[in-house]
Amino acid sequence: MRTLRLTPLTVPAVLAGVLALAACGTEGAGAPRAGGPSCGPETAAAATGGTDPAGDEGTGDVDIVDIVGSDVASPACAPAIRITSHEREPFTYTVTLSFLSDSGAAMLNTEQTVPAVGPGQTVRRPVDLAAAEAAGAGSGPGAGTPRHVKVLKVRSVPVDEAPVPSGACPPSGVRLTADQGDAAMGLRVVGLHLENCSAAPYHLDGYPQLQLFDAAHRPVTGIKIRHGSSGSVGAEFDAPPRPLTLQPGETASSGLTWRNTVTDGTPVDAPYVRVRARPGADPVMVTPELDLGTTGKLGVSAWHKSEADTAR
Structure with a gap:
């Protein structure tokens, strides 16, 4: 440049x-x-x-x-x-x-x-x-x-899939955003955050549904999306899913984890991820900048309530 x-x-x-x-x-x-x-x-x-x-x-x-x-x-x-x-x-x-x-x-x-x-x-x-x-x-x-x-x-x-971190509540009744993430020794972790901004309870049970896209918005295939991190992140990330009910104003979190290891083959980059909080939910496209290397794997954790809401 x-x-x-x-x-x-x-x-x-x-x-x-x-x-x-x-x-x-x-x-x-x-x-x-x-x-x-x-x-x-x-x-x-x-x-x-x-x-x-x-x-x-x-x-x-x-x-x-x-x-x-x-x-x-x-x-x-x-x-x-x-x-x-x-x-x-x-x-x-x-x-x-x-x-x-x-x-x-x-x-x-x-x-x-x-x-x-x-x-x-x-x-x-x-x-x-x-x-x-x-x-x-x-x-x-x-x-x-x-x-x-x-x-x-x-x-x-x-526009219909853009995250709405503030302002008026989206028609879906929830805000879904991704944070800036963390990286250490080739291990990447990005948090997904869901806020119930509606006036009604919002029910979750399981994992976010994910679709990966490259820089030209083309679907990325051949990546295995697995539940949990196989112990590389921590017990909370690998906790099994359980039904959750978010009352108005309550929040839940999930996360994505991957390694950028490159061995044989062509490295895969997927800057965009389309996320559905639950089956049938309105999609939100976030940009966690997945540099998946040649691993062919992406880990996702189950939704869990934030600590403040769990303590209520």
Whole structure:
């Protein structure tokens, strides 16, 4: 990934077809903002990469555009995210950005969400520079004013399956989210969390139902989903399922565990997991970034109430 001084970094090949970075002015090449400096012309970073849903990376969801002359430190030419959807239904995009110092040192990574991009719709959102300004007030190797921004990762999920961590309760009556997980010595563990945000009891009995998908939203097959962790995580993870009733406001947790061991064969990555809390439940697509190596295995634990709710 090469760095362009005073510009957003060019989008790397592995993200072809996934993100657009735009600067100030109109969509026309080199058009300056009224009363401000020209930020340079837009140039296509990938002519066709944004329309190939069968590619190894990306989803064919957006057009790639690179803006020459954008400067994070210049309010008139601050970068923006521009996404043009080629999906057949609305998708929500989460873009992971890294702010860099003038020397190229990473200062801070942030996520920015662009919700509900409809089929054929183009949306443009300014990059949130508040986090970059906070990083610039720090000290150490990355201290100073952020001068560049680069794309680390882009993920997208159907709007109807996007996690709803806060706000109005989803029509399903429950919130299902995944945490950031933990990794040690090649063992990965990611928690799944379910909150009953409805006014009625919610019943669980068993394990979440899972479907795995790659970066292009294609189903990942050949992975054995097993109950428990075979003792590698702990007794709670391997506890057998039992019927649970979540009263309004109560929560339950499950978890995913895997190893990223690579031996013979092709490593498998499945960034997306479609989760159903119980048979027939509305699906929620989370992004635990499963780097399954060549193990062909993924462990899942049974639902159990949170400690606070169990103690009631």
